[in-house]
Amino acid sequence: MDATTHTNGSYLSKTGGKGGIRSWIFSTDHKRIGLLYFASLAVFFSVGVVFGLLMRLELIAPGPTITDAQTYNSFFTVHGVIMIFLFVVPGLPAIFGNFFLPLMIGAKDVAFPRLNLLSWWLYLAGGLIALASVVMPGGAADTGWTFYIPYSVRSNTNVIPALIAAFILGFSSILTGVNFITTVHRMRAPGQTFFKMPLFVWALYSTGWIQLLATPIIGITLVMVGVERLLSVGIFDPSLGGDPVLYQHLFWIYSHPAVYIMILPAMGVISEVIPVFARRTIFGYNFIAYSSLAIAIFGSLVWAHHMFTAGMSGVAAIAFSAFTFLVAIPSAVKVFNWVATLYKGSITLEPPMLFALGFIFHFLIGGFTGLVQGALSVNLHIHDTYFIVGHFHYVMFGGMGFGFLAATHFWFPKMFGKMYNHKRAAVGFWTLVVGFNTLYFPMFVMGWLGMPRRYYDYLPEFHTYHFISTVGSWIVALALLIILVNLILGLAKGERVREKNPWGGETLEWRADTPPIHENWEEIPVVTGGPYDYKRNDENESTT
Amino acid sequence: MFEEMTYPESVNNAFLFIASIAAVIIVGVTAVMIYFVVKYHRSRNKKAVNIPKHYGLEIFWTVAPVFLAAAMFWYGYVGYADITDPPDDAMRVTVYGQMWKWTFEYENGLRKDTLYVPLNRAVALDLKSLDVNHSFYIPTFRFKMDVLPNKDNETWFKAEDVGEFDIACAEYCGLEHSYMYSKVVVMPEAAYKAWFEEETAKMNASDTTASDTTASDTTAVEKGASVE
Ligand SMILES: [Cu+2]
Numbered sequence: 001m002d003a004t005t006h007t008n009g010s011y012l013s014k015t016g017g018k019g020g021i022r023s024w025i026f027s028t029d030h031k032r033i034g035l036l037y038f039a040s041l042a043v044f045f046s047v048g049v050v051f052g053l054l055m056r057l058e059l060i061a062p063g064p065t066i067t068d069a070q071t072y073n074s075f076f077t078v079h080g081v082i083m084i085f086l087f088v089v090p091g092l093p094a095i096f097g098n099f100f101l102p103l104m105i106g107a108k109d110v111a112f113p114r115l116n117l118l119s120w121w122l123y124l125a126g127g128l129i130a131l132a133s134v135v136m137p138g139g140a141a142d143t144g145w146t147f148y149i150p151y152s153v154r155s156n157t158n159v160i161p162a163l164i165a166a167f168i169l170g171f172s173s174i175l176t177g178v179n180f181i182t183t184v185h186r187m188r189a190p191g192q193t194f195f196k197m198p199l200f201v202w203a204l205y206s207t208g209w210i211q212l213l214a215t216p217i218i219g220i221t222l223v224m225v226g227v228e229r230l231l232s233v234g235i236f237d238p239s240l241g242g243d244p245v246l247y248q249h250l251f252w253i254y255s256h257p258a259v260y261i262m263i264l265p266a267m268g269v270i271s272e273v274i275p276v277f278a279r280r281t282i283f284g285y286n287f288i289a290y291s292s293l294a295i296a297i298f299g300s301l302v303w304a305h306h307m308f309t310a311g312m313s314g315v316a317a318i319a320f321s322a323f324t325f326l327v328a329i330p331s332a333v334k335v336f337n338w339v340a341t342l343y344k345g346s347i348t349l350e351p352p353m354l355f356a357l358g359f360i361f362h363f364l365i366g367g368f369t370g371l372v373q374g375a376l377s378v379n380l381h382i383h384d385t386y387f388i389v390g391h392f393h394y395v396m397f398g399g400m401g402f403g404f405l406a407a408t409h410f411w412f413p414k415m416f417g418k419m420y421n422h423k424r425a426a427v428g429f430w431t432l433v434v435g436f437n438t439l440y441f442p443m444f445v446m447g448w449l450g451m452p453r454r455y456y457d458y459l460p461e462f463h464t465y466h467f468i469s470t471v472g473s474w475i476v477a478l479a480l481l482i483i484l485v486n487l488i489l490g491l492a493k494g495e496r497v498r499e500k501n502p503w504g505g506e507t508l509e510w511r512a513d514t515p516p517i518h519e520n521w522e523e524i525p526v527v528t529g530g531p532y533d534y535k536r537n538d539e540n541e542s543t544t
Numbered sequence: 545m546f547e548e549m550t551y552p553e554s555v556n557n558a559f560l561f562i563a564s565i566a567a568v569i570i571v572g573v574t575a576v577m578i579y580f581v582v583k584y585h586r587s588r589n590k591k592a593v594n595i596p597k598h599y600g601l602e603i604f605w606t607v608a609p610v611f612l613a614a615a616m617f618w619y620g621y622v623g624y625a626d627i628t629d630p631p632d633d634a635m636r637v638t639v640y641g642q643m644w645k646w647t648f649e650y651e652n653g654l655r656k657d658t659l660y661v662p663l664n665r666a667v668a669l670d671l672k673s674l675d676v677n678h679s680f681y682i683p684t685f686r687f688k689m690d691v692l693p694n695k696d697n698e699t700w701f702k703a704e705d706v707g708e709f710d711i712a713c714a715e716y717c718g719l720e721h722s723y724m725y726s727k728v729v730v731m732p733e734a735a736y737k738a739w740f741e742e743e744t745a746k747m748n749a750s751d752t753t754a755s756d757t758t759a760s761d762t763t764a765v766e767k768g769a770s771v772e
Contacts, residue, residue, distance in 0.1 A: 069719050069720065069722070070719055073718070073719070073721075142718070142719075143716075144716050148677055148715075148716070150675070150676045150677065150693060151676040151677065151716070151717060151718055154675075154676065154718075155718070238692075238693040238694030239693070242694075243694060243695075244677060244692060244693065244694065245692065245694075245695060278584070278592060279586075279592040280592035280593065280594050280595070281594040281595070281596050282596075283595060283596070283597060283598075284596075284597050284598075284602055285596065285597070286597070287597070287602050287606075309679060309688050309689055309690045309714075310690045310692065310697075311689065311690060311692070311695060311697035311698075314625070314628055317624065318621060321617055321620060321621065322617055325613035325614070325616060325617050326610075326613065328609070328613060329606060329609050329610060329613065332605065332609050333602070333605060333606055335573065336573075336601075336605040337602075339573060339576055339577050339580065340595075340598075340601070342577060342580035342581060342584060343580055343584070343595065344584060344589070344592060344593040344595065345580070345584045345589070345592045346584065346586045346589050346590060346591060346592040347580070347581050347584050347585050347586060347589075348585070348586050349581065349585075357577060357581070360573075360574075360577060361570075361574055361577075364569070364570045364573060364574065365570055368562075368566035368569065368570060369566070371562055371566065371613075371616055372559060372562050372563060372566070374616075374617075374620070375558050375559075375562055375616055375617065375619060375620025375621075376620040376621050376623070376624030377551075377554060377555045377558050377619075377620050377621075377622070377623025377624045377626075377627070377686075378555055378558050378559050378562070378620055378623075379620070380555070380624065380627065380686070380687045380688055380689070381555050381559075381683070381686040381687060381688070383688065383714070384679060384681075384688070384714040384715060384716075385714065448559070449683065450681070450683020450684070450710070450712065452681065452712050452713070452714045452722075453714075453716075454716040454721060454722075455721065455722035456721070456722045457722045457723065458722065459710070459725075533594075534592065534594055537591060537592050537593065537594050538594060
């Protein structure tokens, strides 16, 4: 829009007196740290995808196909550890939270820029240790990403390095949480009250609290597993008088809320994208904001629904099942409000909007199949089968993954000052939708028919479903490749974007330069209205 | 209404109930979404109308799901309440899970690696693990229960059809987890009785000190420990 010249250049050219790569890896600029995360997450994600493809390839036919059982068990462990701890948990907050949280609240940076850099270094260290544990002598961990005791104490593989990696990554996550909570409380632009914050900020804020309060539990638990392995203390290991079910409780007290660390920020992205491409104010702002908090609170009270088959008291089972159904309600409220935001909008299907609508569809399936599992008797049948694998991937990949891609396509021009090819992005989207459903939907059928998860081999009656699923994994790989190539081409030789607001958004980041200048603002913006007012709609109304 | 239903039927029922509601809502919401996208596409609707909120709708779609959720919970709870308490007249079998096989021990000490049961008789299972966590799973009978090393879980079933059905291990337990299959063989009452007496006689004949084996539950445990 306006091409004012600034004394302060783009953050991409401001090196802070350091040369080359040092200007990135020692930068405390939240935007550069966001991009550091982007690059490192992309690498780890690709490794995770490769392991996923290898798993699917092994399962294309019954019997040994490409590898042996021990290697396959490592495949699913490494796939899970990388995807959960290195991609899905940090994903949106670390990249887009870091980059856009300060911009969306009119701040120059996060509250603790140096802690922010430290959290990236911890992330990198944790990630490298996780990768090292795969290639180190002893062999990659084969316990599953859940590290259930007693097996995780008895396995001779590199369980300790994997635990250390997860522990360090936990610290990285906690630091990000602390940073965002403080930033939201202390650094909002003049006039921006809590209820004038963009909904992505609300989502990051709720997520920050879960990161801060729940992550230490898993940290301590993992340390206890390590201590158990090294010193044979007898906390969890029954042969030493410990209690393995206690481990499951502690693990899920973190890991269930962690599912909301994974999905809440993606929901925040959807709340940003939909009003922009419907060109109208969001429906039910307060309800969406409060539902984030409700999910954060209720989500902390349902952990034992992962353990209905472990044998618990009837009262506990009833309470955890009932809470599981309740926690679905704030999620449902969000979905209804998003769809209502489309009503009487002026909608365009740009790539970010496609991914956002894809999120809603897949998240609906992921959410409802979660309820199927929340029902006690049904759970006894489909727990630990492919049904849960399907459900989990619909929520994580169909939800967080599509949200991540929506965010990438939405903020890409602002971050890099470049635009990707929209047609190719749409081709990538539709290929992904087809591949995703081919890959994961057969899992619901298999699960209902009794195909347990984490199986290297399977009964012949499941062959057709596994075969279809593996073909789906290739389509997904192709789709991801199309999307990635399109973004890289956009970065290398895409159309230059100088406009501050290429999509017509009304949140603060669209008032910053494209790409943003170092420290974001020549002058701190003042907030007078809500984040999605679209006042011009009403003006036109009165003039026509 | 649930009393005449067998346990697997009640699970199927709960599943169908929840899945049907889910399907209706998923298809419905998606259809509305697509309808809005087409109807209010910018090519047809140049100017959006701001509607910031509507309390009636918000209350409706917060409260209505509470009732749906309560119904879903109830359907799942009914079956579960059934399976947690075995009837007093149930015959008892102890199930030992170990890496990577199942052993079934009858009350007289008879031990088998396939589970033979009579038709239409409640069978209560005492689940014990000799090493790591396992989970005893009969997909056709719609239930599983974890088999843990330090905690003796209990479950039960009543087979309503004659035949052979798969028993799987559903909790990951290492290298050969996917091969930890066995079978439950359901026989008519008379055939089961004959089989059981014959097997018991065989056991007594081959092992003159049978009384020792029956007396000690720990033999299998020791066996398992040595396997490890
Ligand atoms: Cu097992």
